Amino acid sequence: MATSQNTPEKRILDILEGLRRNGRFVPKGSIEWHRVGFQIDGLINFNPSQGWLMRGLWHSLMGNTQDIHNSIRNVYRLTRSIPVLLDVIGIYASHGMPSAVTQVYAYAANPDHGDIQHALPYAVATGSLKQTAEYLDKAEEKGIDLAGFEGLIGKIRTAAGILNTHGITDEKLARHLDLAGEVIRKAQRFQGLPDLHVPTQDPAGFLIEYVVDCEPAEIFAFNQSLSEKERATGITGSHAYHVVFTAAGTPLGIRKS
Numbered sequence: 259m260a261t262s263q264n265t266p267e268k269r270i271l272d273i274l275e276g277l278r279r280n281g282r283f284v285p286k287g288s289i290e291w292h293r294v295g296f297q298i299d300g301l302i303n304f305n306p307s308q309g310w311l312m313r314g315l316w317h318s319l320m321g322n323t324q325d326i327h328n329s330i331r332n333v334y335r336l337t338r339s340i341p342v343l344l345d346v347i348g349i350y351a352s353h354g355m356p357s358a359v360t361q362v363y364a365y366a367a368n369p370d371h372g373d374i375q376h377a378l379p380y381a382v383a384t385g386s387l388k389q390t391a392e393y394l395d396k397a398e399e400k401g402i403d404l405a406g407f408e409g410l411i412g413k414i415r416t417a418a419g420i421l422n423t424h425g426i427t428d429e430k431l432a433r434h435l436d437l438a439g440e441v442i443r444k445a446q447r448f449q450g451l452p453d454l455h456v457p458t459q460d461p462a463g464f465l466i467e468y469v470v471d472c473e474p475a476e477i478f479a480f481n482q483s484l485s486e487k488e489r490a491t492g493i494t495g496s497h498a499y500h501v502v503f504t505a506a507g508t509p510l511g512i513r514k515s
Contacts, residue, residue, distance in 0.1 A: 266301050267308050270294060274315055281471055283446040284319040291319075307336040311345055318349050321443055326353065340366050340373050344380075351383040354439015354449040356432040360384050369397045378407055381414055382454045382466060385432030391418035413456045417464045417499070424498040431499075437487040438468055438501055441480055466501045474505040 273294045277284050284291065298316055302309030314329035330346055343366040350359045363384040367377035374397050381390040394411055397404060404411060421431065435452075442449045447470065455465040470480060480503040488494045495501060 266297070266304065267312065270297050270301060270312050271315075273297075274312070274319060278319050278448065281448055283321045283448075286320050307333055307339070307342060310336065311342060314346070314349055318353055321353065321446065323353065323355070323443075326350075327358070338365075340371075341376075344373065344376055347377070347380050347384065351380055351451060352448045354436065354442050356384045356435045356439070357429075360386055360389075360428065360432050364389055367393055369393055369400055369402055374402060375404060375407075378404070378410065379451060381410075383435070383451050385435050386428050387414055387418045387431065388421055388428050391415050410454070413454045413464075416456045416461055417454060420461065420464060420498050424496065426498055430493065433491075434488070434493045434495065434501055435466070437491065437493065438484055438503070440487060441483045441503070442468070442470070444483070445480070463495075463497055464499045466499060468501075468503050469506050470503055471506045474507075477503050477505045 273290070277290065277294075295316060298309060298312045300309075301312060310329050310332040314326050314333065317325035317329060326349065330349070333342060333346060343362050347359045347363055347366065350356070363377060363380060363386050366372045367374045367381070367386070367390065374393055378390070381387060391414060394404075394415065421427075439449060450469060453467045453469065455467060457464075470477065484501065484503065
């Protein structure tokens with residue numbers, strides 16, 4: 259979330275980021291929690307769109323999904339600024355709710371009026387692989403510089419082709435990732451951006467990996483819970499793709515979430 263230096267927004271953001279450093283939801287009711295809430299109230303009066311954005315982030319620290327929705331609705335009412343919408347996507351991505359922002363991503367990443375360069379890191383987290391592949395073609399036609407993203411772009415194009423082969427929509431993929439979000443929220447944790455793994459030779463499927471900063475023994479429970487939700491909803495990756503949790507430091511979990 260980008261803000262100017264030494265502004266009310268920056269000072270509030272520094273407090274909020276400090277509160278979520280351990281990667282887990284913040285207990286409601288502390289003095290610091292109330293103090294930053296009062297500061298956000300003042301910001302809403304001074305700069306409503308940024309104030310409501312901060313209010314959404316504030317609620318996200320406690321995992322209050324309905325309050326996040328209520329705050330972000332006010333953001334939508336006040337602005338369609340691309341940087342603000344990218345921040346909205348970041349809030350929902352950290353809570354594993356891709357379906358809530360697939361349309362926001364579609365607007366913010368559109369090369370005709372958006373910012374595909376800054377939206378691209380959220381392509382996998384929002385399940386928007388096929389949409390992004392189309393935007394990448396458009397960005398190429400427009401000569402938009404996406405240097406530094408070559409590896410991710412290649413994987414997105416390949417994964418989008420696999421989804422097309424299996425007749426799987428971005429919407430279905432997003433609903434699948436919603437299930438992973440439910441698992442991580444139940445554990446009172448924030449969700450990091452997932453990694454996309456695509457075989458380099460003759461890829462027939464791909465893997466979406468969420469790395470969790472926890473003990474390897476805990477990961478079994480995360481994956482078991484996800485499997486139960488997949489069976490209950492009938493949303494599975496089949497041969498096209500799989501969604502997994504891994505612990506940081508394990509063979510696939512090469513970085514912390």
